[in-house]
Amino acid sequence: MTNILDLPLVARVRRNHAVEHATIHVLSARNPYLQLIGHTTLSGFTLYGWVRTEEVASAVAEALDRLRAGEYHLAVHPRCGTNLAVGGMLAGLAAFAAMFFPRRSKSRLGRLPDVMLATMVAMLIAQPLGLVVQARVTTLPEVGGMFVRRINRRQWGRLVIHEVTLSQE
Numbered sequence: 689m690t691n692i693l694d695l696p697l698v699a700r701v702r703r704n705h706a707v708e709h710a711t712i713h714v715l716s717a718r719n720p721y722l723q724l725i726g727h728t729t730l731s732g733f734t735l736y737g738w739v740r741t742e743e744v745a746s747a748v749a750e751a752l753d754r755l756r757a758g759e760y761h762l763a764v765h766p767r768c769g770t771n772l773a774v775g776g777m778l779a780g781l782a783a784f785a786a787m788f789f790p791r792r793s794k795s796r797l798g799r800l801p802d803v804m805l806a807t808m809v810a811m812l813i814a815q816p817l818g819l820v821v822q823a824r825v826t827t828l829p830e831v832g833g834m835f836v837r838r839i840n841r842r843q844w845g846r847l848v849i850h851e852v853t854l855s856q857e
Contacts, residue, residue, distance in 0.1 A: 693825065701730055702828035704854055706763035708733035709827060710751035711852070713762045715739060718747070732837075732854040741841045744850045748836050755831045763829035764822045771818030775811050782810035833857030 692698060705728040712726055712735075724737035735744060754762055786806035787799055794802075837853040 693828075697730065699828055700856075701728060702826060703831055703834060704728045704730070704733050706755060706827040706829040707748065707751055707831060707834065707854060708735075708852075709765040709768065709822075710755050710759075710762035710829075711735070711744070711747045712765060714747040714750050714754075715743065718743070732852045735850045735852065736847060738846075738848050739850070741839060741850060744852065745836065745839055748839070748852055752831055752834060752836075755829050760823075760829040763827040764819050766819070768818070768822055768826075770822045770826045771814065774818040774821050775814035778810035778814045778817070779807040782806035 693702065708726045708728050711733075712724055715722055715724060719739075722737065722739060724735055724739065727734045727736070751762065783803045783806060786802040787796070834854050834856055837855040839853070840851040842849045842851070
């Protein structure tokens, strides 16, 4: 039976996600105060933030080269939405467990400290777990023959948007 993560469309999104993260790492190393948001798509990824198109092109090229060279750590980013999703799920489950499976008989309000403690512990666990989920599930740093097909720049008011389209040889 085929693993869902190995399906061609899923693997493509995972690779694009890895390149997005690696690109953001490269751009952030060049400018530590840069504020970017990334969003992975089936065709590549989109970056939202004030950065020049030439810088994006250079960073994507470097990111692809470094991933090909085995710098797989670049595929994982500490501010990825995967971390938020893992944290939200764990906190929700922890709150549910603390609320509905109390250690002793308490009123709902009396369970609030248990819920708060459980969610705090869940969020502490979520930080390293989110990075593991990224590394094993939501990114695939083996980019092989990927290349940049095009980079489109748009501006919406003061927001600069770069759509990076990736292809596979």
